[in-house]
Amino acid sequence: MEPVESESVQPREGVCGVVSAFNPGPENVANLKWLLRFVDHVVIVDDGSPGDVAQALADMEKLGAVILRLGTNSGIARALNVGVKEAVGRWNPEWVLTMDQDSRLTGDYVTAALATAHSSREPESVAMVCAESHNNIPLPTWGGQEEPQIFDPMTSGTLVRTETFQFVGYFDEGFFIDCVDSEFNARLREHGLRALAGRGCNLEHSLGNARPMTIFGWHARVGAKKLYVYYHAPFRVYYITRNSLILARRYAVKQPTWVLRRIYMEIQSHVVRFGFGPNRRKHFIAATAGVRDALRQKMGKIDESLAARLR
Template sequence: MSHEPNHGTTVAVIASYGPSSNLVETVRALTGQVDHVVVVDDGSPAGSETILTDLELAGATVLRSPHNQGIGATLNAGVDHADVHWRPEFFITLDQDSVLVGDYVCRALDTFDVAQSAGVAVAFVCAESYSGHPSPKWHEAKGFAQAFDPMQSGFVIPRATIKTVGPFAADFFIDGVDSDFTMRCREAGLATVIGPGCSIEHDLGERGKATIFGKQFRVLGKEISFNYHSPSRVYYICRNGTMLSKRYARRYPIWVARRLIEESKAHLLRFLFSPNRVTLLTAATAGFRDAFGNSLGRIPKELENRLK
């Protein structure tokens, strides 16, 4: 696919926390695909200043938050800064551990053009695959594949979408921020289009091996593993996932049911095989409780300390 440079300004917004030096290389690579790169550091601990300075030397605008505000607020800060200074036509949102493969932005913008020409109202263009894993699909929109519940890392979002659906959900803090944005786009009649050939290399996090009495658990000869998350992260996963179900079950029951099935499978492995499963269950219970009490924002400090 070839991209003609007629889309106005494009700005990449990267959410950062305790970044490694790999992010410097990511920024250098991005400067060849977009007009500006904004890194929003979300209250990193001491020791990150050298890398933040290196990011500026690599060509990024670095915004430093004195406190940890969560992924939604961090992305919103970057989008707002870009909007004030450059009024871009497209925002590209990224996690610090994501790398766009090849001419990702060019392909995404070409996909946007073709879909728009076909009469598709595009919410954003997202990745076709993450570290080799295909993005699960939803219903097609006039022949264009839509993503079911895509990660925000790699969203290529036209300015019109932000104006229509508003910013990311800062009160979710972390987890489900991308899902909520996706569903607000759907409610507005916008399509979550998958960009053919748009691939991301992304750190999929810590994998735990399922073991029973010290032996690897297998199903049909295949080793079983799972994504391990800290207790605080499990709190957010359970709380925000429940909030999403409450918000969208009536209007999008199939989407909610499919998402619940996937989350339930992940929880089953997590609670069966994680070494600290009791603490994880405590975190999950608190998350479900706070969701039904409509309590959002950052995890309560007392609970966070107890889960440590």
């Protein structure tokens, strides 16, 4: 992932970066170096990495990042919460930029995001500014053409006004991984706040393993565009299924249009996953367990016995 070097990018005062890391390596050290072109301060939270990551974390610290290590793998929500609180306690920034370790900003991203917030007709209602596109592919929006809101923003590449956390609370740690960003976004709307699409803000983000979508050996396409299946490990399918259902139940009455559209998108993903993806038997086990635990309202980390079955 090598975005084109941007001209005249200056770190913005009042903005701190917070990165959740898991088993970071040299490529993530390079991503941190890139991030420090955009912000003055960064907190890296290692989420209980089981591997030997001492060298990578030491290299990150040499670059100027504050390093925090969680004793156990506690999920991205907790890692981000710990990092945000550390950043606020140290520097009291106006904005926090949350990032995944495998993402990079392009262009003069932070400046463009702040300009979007400050030029809004109702700047006081702007709680977040998110990427407008991922890998130059526009993200789904709603709320009008003049100031579109991102339909389901990802935490990576999102600037959050720090006072928002005092107003609506922090990320829900019960979700652990998937839908953490979706739930936070829905909660913002419950408080009359918005997550705007940052004009010109493109995030380079790793989409994981991809394989061609084939039908009897034919590479499926829409027009000239070839289609691919993006692979999620079975344990992720468990979280995606469970958390999506819990999220839908939580907001179905309050935000029915958003919930129905999101369920439709998840059904599409499952059709592709079970119809064309690898490891379908384990994915089916994961999805079934996710439905079961959603009905039980069971949150938190996946049971180790189930995780072992899905490896």
